Amino acid sequence: MLDRLPVLIDPVSFAERGKQLLGAIEINELSRLSEILLDNSGEINIDLSFGKEGRVPTIVGEIKANLILECQSCLKQVVLPIDKHFKLGMVTSLEQADRLASDCEPMFLNDEKVSLNELVEDELLLALPDFPRHPYECVEREKAEPIIETVVEVEQVESNNPFSVLAKLKNTGD
Numbered sequence: 001m002l003d004r005l006p007v008l009i010d011p012v013s014f015a016e017r018g019k020q021l022l023g024a025i026e027i028n029e030l031s032r033l034s035e036i037l038l039d040n041s042g043e044i045n046i047d048l049s050f051g052k053e054g055r056v057p058t059i060v061g062e063i064k065a066n067l068i069l070e071c072q073s074c075l076k077q078v079v080l081p082i083d084k085h086f087k088l089g090m091v092t093s094l095e096q097a098d099r100l101a102s103d104c105e106p107m108f109l110n111d112e113k114v115s116l117n118e119l120v121e122d123e124l125l126l127a128l129p130d131f132p133r134h135p136y137e138c139v140e141r142e143k144a145e146p147i148i149e150t151v152v153e154v155e156q157v158e159s160n161n162p163f164s165v166l167a168k169l170k171n172t173g174d
Contacts (some may be wrong), residue, residue, distance in 0.1 A: 005046075008113040011090050014050035015057030021048040021116070027065070030121040036128070038077050039068040046120055057090040058104065063123055069132040073139045084127045 005023045014021075024043040027034065034040040044065040051058055063084045071078040089104040091097045097106035161167070 005116060007116060009116050010112050011050060011059060011109070011114055012057045012112070015052050015059070015090070017050070019050045021046065025117060025120055027067075029117055030124070033121050033124055037068055038070055042066060044120060044124065053089070053101065053104070056096070056100065059088040059090070059107070061086050061088070061123070063120060065124065069128075071134050071138060072131040073133050076138070078132055078134050080128070080132055082124060082127050084123055086123055
């Protein structure tokens with residue numbers, strides 16, 4: 001456990017040493033997430049445990065935050081509590097990703113170092129709903145006048161022969 005969270009982490013090295021990161025990140029440090037929020041004050045609490053499953057380095061994590069978004073029904077603010085648990089397996093190829101356990105999501109490593117803020121921000125963005133709304137119905141349905149439906153009756157011409165219209169044209173010579 002560290003007093004201050006590192007900016008860049010080496011997940012493979014951390015996994016080999018069985019490290020744990022426990023702390024908080026300011027929401028305003030996460031630029032992509034801040035663009036979506038109505039208020040980017042506050043912090044995100046993280047608890048990341050690095051380890052290995054067989055030969056695969058893993059990160060087991062928990063992220064907790066209260067994010068303030070815009071309700072898509074009433075356009076007022078809604079507080080969305082996030083409590084996300086995840087497990088990442090670090091891989092360098094699709095073949096390795098296919099061999100991961102079913103409870104483990106792949107995390108592709110290109111470089112040795114990974115931005116901790118980007119890792120947390122990615123997981124938070126995945127946890128957000130497509131259309132944030134209040135848990136209750138915040139927009140009252142307006143009691144409008146009942147819609148009057150008009151029924152148009154189509155007069156159906158009964159005909160035994162579907163070509164009767166053509167027969168009439170033949171007789172008139174048009």
